[in-house]
Amino acid sequence: MMQLEIEHLRQDYRQASLDVSDVDANPFRQFGKWFQEAMQAELPEPNAMTLATATTAGRPSARIVLLKGFDEAGFVFFTNYESRKGQEMLENPQAALVFFWQGLERQVRIEGRIAKVPLEESTAYFQSRPKGSQIGAWASPQSKRIGSRAELEANVQTLQAKYAAQDVLPRPEQWGGYVVQPELIEFWQGRPSRLHDRIQYVRQADGTWQIERLAP
Secondary structure, X not given: OOXXXXXXXXXXXXXXXXXHHHOOOOHHHHHHHHHHHHHHOOOOOOOEEEEEEEOOOOOEEEEEEEOOEEEOOEEEEEEEOOOHXXXXXXXXXXXXXEEEEHHHOEEEEEEEEEEEOOHHHHHHHHOXXXXXXXXXXXXXXXXXXXXXXXXXXXXHXXXXXXXXXXXXXXXXXXXXXXXXXXXXXXXXXXXXHHOOEEEEEEEOOOOOEEEEEEOO
C-alpha cells in the first residue's frame, strides 16, 4: 500500500486575526460581511456548506448543500423532503451547518432548530431554477435505491418529453426549502500554531446575543 504520510500534512494560518472587538453585535450582519468577502475573493462556491443532521437515536449524517438565502430568520436551503436528510429533519428538527472558506482561512459554524419555509417560497425558488434542474428534482427519488443510472436517465427523458413545451414545471410536493434558525453561531479565523481565534454568539432567552471567545 502506498504510504501517504497524512500525518505530516499541515498548513499554518497567518492571513488575519479576530477579536470580540472586531465583530458586529449582530451575528447575521457579521456573517454577511464574511460572506461578501468570500465572494469578493472569488472562492469556489462560497455558499457551499456542510449540513449535519441526526436520527432520534443520535446517529449523525452530513453532506454538502448550497445556501440559497439568509436573514435574521435563519439560513435557507432546498432539497427533497423524502431524502435521508429530510426524514432525519422530520424526526429530529435540529441541524448544524459549517462553512469553510479555505482561501480566507475561515470557518463559520451554526447550530439551531430547523423548519420548512412557506410553500409559496419553495415554489417561487423551484420555478426560478434552470429547466434541467427542475426536471432533475422530479426525476430523482433522492436517497432511494435505484437499479442503474439508466433508470434515472429514462425518468429524465420521459419528463423532457412531457414538458417539452414548458420552461416552468410545477413544484413536486416532495421538494422544498428549509430554514435553520440559529441558537449558536461561531466565527473561526485560522491563526499560527493552531492558536485559532473563535468568537461565538449564543442566543439568549430575550432574543439578544451573548458574544464570547472560545479557546482553540
